[in-house]
Amino acid sequence: MEFVNNSCLLLLILFTFLFYTKSNFVLRPTNQITHAGSTIQHSCSVMTVPVFIEWYLNTNKIGSCLFQTNTTTNTFGDPKFQIIIGQYTEKLLPICQLIVTNIDFVDTGEYKCKTIHHDSESDTASAYILVSYPIRKLELHIDNETSLSVGQRTYIECQARAGKPAPQIRLNLGGLPISEARVVQKVDIEDKFSQLK
Structure with a gap:
């Protein structure tokens, strides 16, 4: 127990020295x-x-x-x-x-x-x-505008064109992630291309 207390005291002194x-x-x-x-x-x-x-x-x-x-x-x-x-x-x-x-x-x-x-x-x-790399292009397409009923599905396509690293796309609704989103990552010849469906 004394070893632990001495070690903690030593760490505290070292931290205080570095901090101040x-x-x-x-x-x-x-x-x-x-x-x-x-x-x-x-x-x-x-x-x-x-x-x-x-x-x-x-x-x-x-x-x-x-x-x-x-x-x-x-x-x-x-x-x-x-x-x-x-x-x-x-x-x-x-x-x-x-x-x-x-x-x-x-x-x-x-x-x-x-x-x-x-x-x-x-x-x-x-x-x-x-x-x-800066994101050069960001597009959002919704097939039935924004009016949905409970349980109804929709198709939302979001595309971001950038370079390295490939962009990561997330969709949120009311600040919470959409649980049944399917992410498709495509790479075109020119750039990295992420697509969220």
């Missing part, structure tokens, strides 16, 4: 869901002036901002990944921004900002970017 530890970040990357072809922007700035800030996509280094020389590097060599160095205007702190233009599905992943300080200390903040 003040973050050094003034600006950090944020989770986003976006569509192919769009642009995302992340900013990274900390309370203490770092030597440099590095950006990563998953484990691959994208580039960095070196504040002593006011220069940036782009390790990817891809022009759609832009690294911009500047100052956070409210506090006049150095800021390193990552802009990804014309984002694609292969750009989905964890974007990480890593700060390196004079004493070799480092801080890391990360966010996830999910690039998804």
Whole structure:
């Protein structure tokens, strides 16, 4: 019993430490869901002036901002990944921004900002970017309009055209799922196509 109490106390102390530890970040990357072809922007700035800030996509280094020389590097060599160095205007702190233009599905992943300080200390903040296909077409067809009697059946066809992942369609009536709906998933040559009947 004492072991359980000590374990619970240790977990409580650890949780309290993690929960109340003040973050050094003034600006950090944020989770986003976006569509192919769009642009995302992340900013990274900390309370203490770092030597440099590095950006990563998953484990691959994208580039960095070196504040002593006011220069940036782009390790990817891809022009759609832009690294911009500047100052956070409210506090006049150095800021390193990552802009990804014309984002694609292969750009989905964890974007990480890593700060390196004079004493070799480092801080890391990360966010996830999910690039998804937008729903391009949504149609609803009802064969006998909307007037039904109890026990009467109807045919409702709902089509959603999108890409990856295939759209999931549900029909609700009064906020509750329709219990006897039959879902038919069809794939056409161009896109994923879901149909609910």
